[in-house]
Amino acid sequence: MLEKLNVIKQRFDEVSDLIIQPDIISDQKRYIALNKEYKDLKKLVDKREDYKRLLDRISEAEEIIADGSDEEMLEMAKMQYDEAKEQLPVLEEKIRYMLIPKDPEDSKNAVMELRAGTGGDEASIFAGDLFRMYSKYCESKGWKVDVVDFNEGTNGGYKEIQFEVTGEDVYGTLKFEAGVHRVQRVPQTETQGRVHTSAATVMVFPEAEEFDVEIDPKDVRIDFFCSSGPGGQSVNTTYSAVRLTHIPTGLVAQCQDQKSQHKNKEKAFRVLRSRLYDLELEKRQAEDAEKRGSMVSSGDRSAKIRTYNYPQGRVTDHRIGLTLYDLQNIINGDIQRIIDELMLVENTEKLKASDELI
Numbered sequence: 504m505l506e507k508l509n510v511i512k513q514r515f516d517e518v519s520d521l522i523i524q525p526d527i528i529s530d531q532k533r534y535i536a537l538n539k540e541y542k543d544l545k546k547l548v549d550k551r552e553d554y555k556r557l558l559d560r561i562s563e564a565e566e567i568i569a570d571g572s573d574e575e576m577l578e579m580a581k582m583q584y585d586e587a588k589e590q591l592p593v594l595e596e597k598i599r600y601m602l603i604p605k606d607p608e609d610s611k612n613a614v615m616e617l618r619a620g621t622g623g624d625e626a627s628i629f630a631g632d633l634f635r636m637y638s639k640y641c642e643s644k645g646w647k648v649d650v651v652d653f654n655e656g657t658n659g660g661y662k663e664i665q666f667e668v669t670g671e672d673v674y675g676t677l678k679f680e681a682g683v684h685r686v687q688r689v690p691q692t693e694t695q696g697r698v699h700t701s702a703a704t705v706m707v708f709p710e711a712e713e714f715d716v717e718i719d720p721k722d723v724r725i726d727f728f729c730s731s732g733p734g735g736q737s738v739n740t741t742y743s744a745v746r747l748t749h750i751p752t753g754l755v756a757q758c759q760d761q762k763s764q765h766k767n768k769e770k771a772f773r774v775l776r777s778r779l780y781d782l783e784l785e786k787r788q789a790e791d792a793e794k795r796g797s798m799v800s801s802g803d804r805s806a807k808i809r810t811y812n813y814p815q816g817r818v819t820d821h822r823i824g825l826t827l828y829d830l831q832n833i834i835n836g837d838i839q840r841i842i843d844e845l846m847l848v849e850n851t852e853k854l855k856a857s858d859e860l861i
Contacts (some may be wrong), residue, residue: 622701626655
């Protein structure tokens, strides 16, 4: 393990020198990539120092025990040896997980899209509940949520809503939420008190940088229209809302959240880039999942991943068979435990795959 960590330290030193070179600083794409690599390597280099200190303590204790001339020191050395030997496998396990190759997409910001599925008005209300859940979760992580576009439901909630999330390692965390979410509860509109099942689809795209996807302006049709959402006097009076249609793929991105046409156009182009980028990513994810037999990220957007059962206060994630009887807190944004379990399963799968390659 120390050999692997020494190679990482060597690369860390190289990257440390590179990011202060003027030609690297002037190349934005390369500078951002190297800066990200520096931060990732720094975590491993710090763990290497911890690991070396632990090995030194074991070695030092072994020398004192082998000498055995000083009884008082011998007792302390034995304690030090036992303590360090106990800590070593725990630290090694942490390092093994940190050595799993990271998906370069994970550090990106994300674009999320929630769409009401089967269930009529109740599905729109549920999509609204999910938006609130994710907003509260993002707030707890210190991430910024910025609405791009929405279409409100007739009885509350949203038929669809699209929003950007910016922060640290956003996509790597939220990607586990992609799929069909189901709710089982008595709808507000139901007079008989019967439990209904409704659904909403969650899509999560990594936000693409300009240099990730190049869009030929000739391939995009731009339409301007009047905004239909909240926004004061400018609503329905100025053509501030923007709709982009990517002719080769038929993908559409629109934004009407800002009063400024320019800002809406900028946001819509960010979403369009992310959608195009996601098309390629989806293919890769499906191939990777097939190779690994992954339970977590199958790349199948139509897969039912989670059920929120209100009568029993239960939330079940079907991919890993996890059931938690804490629906109220979860729907209020406390989804970290579910994400942690999904991350653990994915990392275990990746670790197994990397062990098989060695």
